[in-house]
Amino acid sequence: MTPPDLAEIWVYLAQKPLTGLTLTLSAYVIGDWIYEKSSHHPLLNPVPIAIALIAGLLWLTGVPYTDYFDGAQFVHFLLGPATVALAVPLYQQLDILKKSGPALLAGVLLGSMSAAGCAWGFAVLGGASTETILSIIPKSVTAAIAMGIADQLGGLPSLTAVLVALTGITGAVLGPLVLNLAHIKDWRARGLAMGVAAHGIGTARAMQVNPVAGAFAGLAMGLNGLATAILVPLIFALLS
Amino acid sequence: MIRYLALILICQLAGETIQVATHITVPGPVIGMAILFCGLLIRRGLPQGLQATAGGILKHLSLLFVPAGVGVMLHVPRLEDEWWPILLAIVPGTMIAILITALVMERLGRATMRAEDQV
Numbered sequence: 001m002t003p004p005d006l007a008e009i010w011v012y013l014a015q016k017p018l019t020g021l022t023l024t025l026s027a028y029v030i031g032d033w034i035y036e037k038s039s040h041h042p043l044l045n046p047v048p049i050a051i052a053l054i055a056g057l058l059w060l061t062g063v064p065y066t067d068y069f070d071g072a073q074f075v076h077f078l079l080g081p082a083t084v085a086l087a088v089p090l091y092q093q094l095d096i097l098k099k100s101g102p103a104l105l106a107g108v109l110l111g112s113m114s115a116a117g118c119a120w121g122f123a124v125l126g127g128a129s130t131e132t133i134l135s136i137i138p139k140s141v142t143a144a145i146a147m148g149i150a151d152q153l154g155g156l157p158s159l160t161a162v163l164v165a166l167t168g169i170t171g172a173v174l175g176p177l178v179l180n181l182a183h184i185k186d187w188r189a190r191g192l193a194m195g196v197a198a199h200g201i202g203t204a205r206a207m208q209v210n211p212v213a214g215a216f217a218g219l220a221m222g223l224n225g226l227a228t229a230i231l232v233p234l235i236f237a238l239l240s
Numbered sequence: 241m242i243r244y245l246a247l248i249l250i251c252q253l254a255g256e257t258i259q260v261a262t263h264i265t266v267p268g269p270v271i272g273m274a275i276l277f278c279g280l281l282i283r284r285g286l287p288q289g290l291q292a293t294a295g296g297i298l299k300h301l302s303l304l305f306v307p308a309g310v311g312v313m314l315h316v317p318r319l320e321d322e323w324w325p326i327l328l329a330i331v332p333g334t335m336i337a338i339l340i341t342a343l344v345m346e347r348l349g350r351a352t353m354r355a356e357d358q359v
Binding site: 024028059069075076086088099102106119120128136144147149152158163171190198200226 | 245248249251252255266267268269270272273274276277280281286290291293294295297298300301302303304305306307308309310311312313314315318319322324325326327328329330331332333334335336337338339340341342343344345346347348349352353356357358359
């Protein structure tokens with residue numbers, strides 16, 4: 001009996017949806033483990049680690065992204081239901097919303113428009129291509145919603161996912177420094193800003209620091225997603 | 241669990257249907273989120289099972305964008321060509337958004353500030 005040809009087995013396995021799905025979950029478990037071990041260091045976020053592990057493996061073995069996505073699409077599909085599920089934490093924070101209502105809504109609305117506006121302005125200023133500009137506009141919105149917005153605008157949802165992750169990490173690392181420099185001494189304002197500008201990654205960071213900041217960040221993430229999804233495509237439709 | 245998963249999928253399906261039927265530019269799942277939120281407001285209460293199901297999906301929200309993120313492989317040339325505008329949009333762009341949000345909330349929220357809100 002001849003020994004099994006490993007390359008042949010890999011070629012066979014790489015085309016199975018099971019492989020892409022297993023790879024996605026395993027890489028994320030490794031990323032999450034590293035993140036836990038580093039006591040939640042913002043630079044060691046599990047998402048970029050998992051992405052780097054999988055992309056590296058696919059690149060090394062020459063497996064095309066579409067073969068991987070055949071399996072990973074089962075995870076990707078859950079982005080839709082997860083967006084719907086965001087209604088639950090939003091509803092749970094209804095009391096906070098009522099108490100600090102006008103200030104909170106004004107903060108989210110202006111923050112939301114400045115996040116999208118700055119992304120657009122700086123990308124245009126730096127001479128980005130149209131596809132990149134359209135993909136980067138919703139960068140501060142949670143990925144599930146941002147990818148939907150990019151798709152609506154005519155951007156590339158997969159590029160948006162990468163830009164969203166980069167934005168979240170940047171916000172989580174540099175955000176607290178900027179807030180300290182500006183002498184913001186209100187946990188609600190600090191949390192709200194992290195949730196608006198750095199979505200889930202910023203929210204996770206705010207939750208570790210202070211419970212009030214965490215609640216406001218979570219609320220801001222949901223409201224910003226809603227505001228951007230409604231306003232940005234509307235503004236685009238009016239301007240074009 | 242299955243009942244609430246079905247409910248979430250029904251909201252999404254309704255959202256997607258409304259989006260396709262009316263051609264509005266809001267993504268279907270966001271409309272689904274609004275439908276579920278309104279439903280909870282009308283019902284005036286959160287069923288325990290829905291809280292558990294939604295919590296289960298959202299607990300690992302970041303896992304869900306790994307497959308799309310691996311798509312970065314397809315965009316390496318773009319990131320190399322356009323790293324400068326991307327860096328500008330992400331670093332100063334995000335910092336400005338953080339500042340504006342925090343300043344607006346702090347200034348307008350002074351009247352309603354509680355002791356536990358103070359850093």
